[in-house]
Amino acid sequence: MKKTSIAMLAMAAAVSFQANAATGVDPLTQVQPMDGEWFHDGSAPDHIVEVPSFNVPATGVIDYIDSVIPLEFGEEKWVKAVQFIPGDKRVLHHLLSYVVADTPDAGEGMLDETVNDPRREFLEGYAPGKEYATEFPENTGIKVPEGSALRMSIHYTSFGQETTDATRVGLWFADENETPEYEFHTYSVATPMNQIEIPAGAMNHEASSSHVFEDDILLYGFRAHMHYRGKAMSARVVYPDNSSEDIINVADYNFAWQPTYQLDEPMVLPAGSRVVVEGLFDNSQYNLGVPDPTVDAMGGLQSWEEMFIGYFSYTDLPE
Structure with missing residues (x-):
C-alpha cells in the first residue's frame, strides 16, 4: 500500500511538472518561503x-x-x-x-x-x-x-x-517597574578584511585576533562568523596572571548554522583579560562551498569573500 502511495505521489509530481512545462512556468517560481512565527514567551512583540x-x-x-x-x-x-x-x-x-x-x-x-x-x-x-x-x-x-x-x-x-x-x-x-540594572553589550574581535588572504588549495589556513578588556566584565556568550571557507573557530581567555581558560570550541563551523552560544554559567573576566579568537579556513577542493579553490581568497563583504569575527556578549561585572 505504501509503494502504491509513493508511486501515486511521484506520478502527481510528474504531471504537475509537465503542466508547468506546457504553460512555460518555471517550477522554481512556484516555491514560496516558509512563514515565520514569534517565539519569545508565547506573546507577540511589544513593537x-x-x-x-x-x-x-x-x-x-x-x-x-x-x-x-x-x-x-x-x-x-x-x-x-x-x-x-x-x-x-x-x-x-x-x-x-x-x-x-x-x-x-x-x-x-x-x-x-x-x-x-x-x-x-x-x-x-x-x-x-x-x-x-x-x-x-x-x-x-x-x-x-x-x-x-x-x-x-x-x-x-x-x-x-x-x-x-x-x-x-x-x-x-x-x-x-523592572528596569534592568545592567546594559548588555557585544564586542566584535576581528581580523580586518584587508588583512585576510587565504592561499589557493589551503585546507587549514590559520587566523587569529585578540582584544584586551580594560574593565571587569561578565561574559555570557559567543558567536563565530566566517563565510563559506570557515572550518573552525575557538575562543579562550588569558587572564592578567597569564593563566588561560578555554571559552568555546566551534570545531565544525557551518555557515548555515550561526547561533549565539550562551555559556551555561557566565564567566568573570577581570580587567586586563585578553580574549583570543583562533580559527581555520578551508580553501581547498575538498570544501564544496569554495567558489574556486585554484585562486587565493581575500577578505571582503560578499559571501564568496571572507570574514573572521568572534562576537563576545557581556555586561559590566555586578558590584
Missing part, C-alpha cells in the same frame, strides 16, 4: 520594526543596504528580547542592527561590523541558524534612549529566483 521591502533579483551582486528607522517611543525603553523573521530567508545573508541617536547624520559612513564604534550599540543580528528570539539574561537588556533609531546593515544574495524580502524585527520590552 515590530518593518524593514523596508527589497526586490532581490534572480542573479547579480547586491550591495549592502544601510537602513535607518526612527524608534518613536517617546520615552526610554529597555529591550529584553529580540527576534528577526526574514521575509525570505533564502536571500537574507545577514542583518545587523544597532541602536543609534536619531540625528541627521545617523546614516552616515559605512557600517563595518569589524569595527566597534562607540556611537552605536549593537542590538542583535540575524544570520543562518538564528531562528528563535534572543532573550537577554535576567536583569540585563539593551537600553534604547528616547530619540533613538535602529540602523541596520542588510546583505542579500541572489539564488536564481527573483523574490521580495520584507523582514520584521520584533522587540519585547522590560516592564516599567
Whole structure:
C-alpha cells in the first residue's frame, strides 16, 4: 500500500511538472518561503520594526543596504528580547542592527561590523541558524534612549529566483517597574578584511585576533562568523596572571548554522583579560562551498569573500 502511495505521489509530481512545462512556468517560481512565527514567551512583540521591502533579483551582486528607522517611543525603553523573521530567508545573508541617536547624520559612513564604534550599540543580528528570539539574561537588556533609531546593515544574495524580502524585527520590552540594572553589550574581535588572504588549495589556513578588556566584565556568550571557507573557530581567555581558560570550541563551523552560544554559567573576566579568537579556513577542493579553490581568497563583504569575527556578549561585572 505504501509503494502504491509513493508511486501515486511521484506520478502527481510528474504531471504537475509537465503542466508547468506546457504553460512555460518555471517550477522554481512556484516555491514560496516558509512563514515565520514569534517565539519569545508565547506573546507577540511589544513593537515590530518593518524593514523596508527589497526586490532581490534572480542573479547579480547586491550591495549592502544601510537602513535607518526612527524608534518613536517617546520615552526610554529597555529591550529584553529580540527576534528577526526574514521575509525570505533564502536571500537574507545577514542583518545587523544597532541602536543609534536619531540625528541627521545617523546614516552616515559605512557600517563595518569589524569595527566597534562607540556611537552605536549593537542590538542583535540575524544570520543562518538564528531562528528563535534572543532573550537577554535576567536583569540585563539593551537600553534604547528616547530619540533613538535602529540602523541596520542588510546583505542579500541572489539564488536564481527573483523574490521580495520584507523582514520584521520584533522587540519585547522590560516592564516599567523592572528596569534592568545592567546594559548588555557585544564586542566584535576581528581580523580586518584587508588583512585576510587565504592561499589557493589551503585546507587549514590559520587566523587569529585578540582584544584586551580594560574593565571587569561578565561574559555570557559567543558567536563565530566566517563565510563559506570557515572550518573552525575557538575562543579562550588569558587572564592578567597569564593563566588561560578555554571559552568555546566551534570545531565544525557551518555557515548555515550561526547561533549565539550562551555559556551555561557566565564567566568573570577581570580587567586586563585578553580574549583570543583562533580559527581555520578551508580553501581547498575538498570544501564544496569554495567558489574556486585554484585562486587565493581575500577578505571582503560578499559571501564568496571572507570574514573572521568572534562576537563576545557581556555586561559590566555586578558590584
